[in-house]
Amino acid sequence: MHFRCSLGRSGRKCLKREGDGATPVGAWDFRRIFYRGDRMKPPRASAGPRALRPFDGWCETVGDRNYNRLVRMPYAASHETMTRQDHLYDIVVELSHNERPRVQGHGSAVFFHLRDPDGGPTAGCIAVSERDMRVILAHCRRRNRIVITAN
Template identity: 45%
Template sequence: MTKRPRPHERHRDSGTARTLATLKVHPRVGDRRKGLLQAGAAIIPCALGAGGIVQVKREGDGGSPRGRFRLRGGSYRPDNLARPVTALPLRRTAPGDGWCDDVRDRRYNRPIALPAPGVSAERMWRDDGLYDVVIDLDHNRGPIRPGRGSAIFLHVARPGYTPTEGCVALKRADLLRLLRRLGPRTRIVIG
């Protein structure tokens, strides 16, 4: 006879708790650069883009794009933390990793190897800890449209939740706890 799992055991997956279907991000009243992320019953403070939440995202506008996005997986910096527990696919960040934000380049809004002479790209191996763990949101990914925004991530926030360039950023401890509840079917709704 097969033993039936207890209710608290039914939703376990590789050491992770039951994955959330949806995360919701709303701007804070009085400061559109800060937000609240709802994850189930939890409400988590977050930083948003300096331009707040925007309907039409443009490269360099500082806005966080309004919409519903998949979590494509991400990366973590192995010299600063152990692999986070999550059902999302994660890879180790390397010192030569970058993300192309050059609208003229065919690799726009994609990972890129650095150095890349003559190409504008964001360095993923950062000294400030913001990308110690980073999750790629499915913004402007299929098809990729040059100039519609690149490198929209869920990542670690600066102290005081100062604005991002368009990403959603959480305190490191909050992000690591949240990752335990995220999986390939989780969606994030910004707006």
């Protein structure tokens, strides 16, 4: 299967850094699947999707003990709100990038999520249309991964 996707505004990089706008090169396992239960039905997926809650956030502060982890808002350190006003995180998949070990400053919140309707670049994530995301998740199994190559 082939799908059109959007990558980071700075392209792809082998050595990802926080805030560089690049999509990290590598093979990233699918972790948790989240969706906006207030906006849609859950996607079909073998790994049970979880509805995002209004207090879900993702820590992006280098040096914080919860860097690159799901946090409960309000949260003192800088974080991203998972229940965004736009629709990019209506379905969002946590990837294994910078997970074990978590290295401070090597990138946080690198997700597989829905694409901007204009098809523009991401801040470093991988994004596809909602239709394609639903097809991909319906065919994925727990051990699937997404591979980003250098060229």
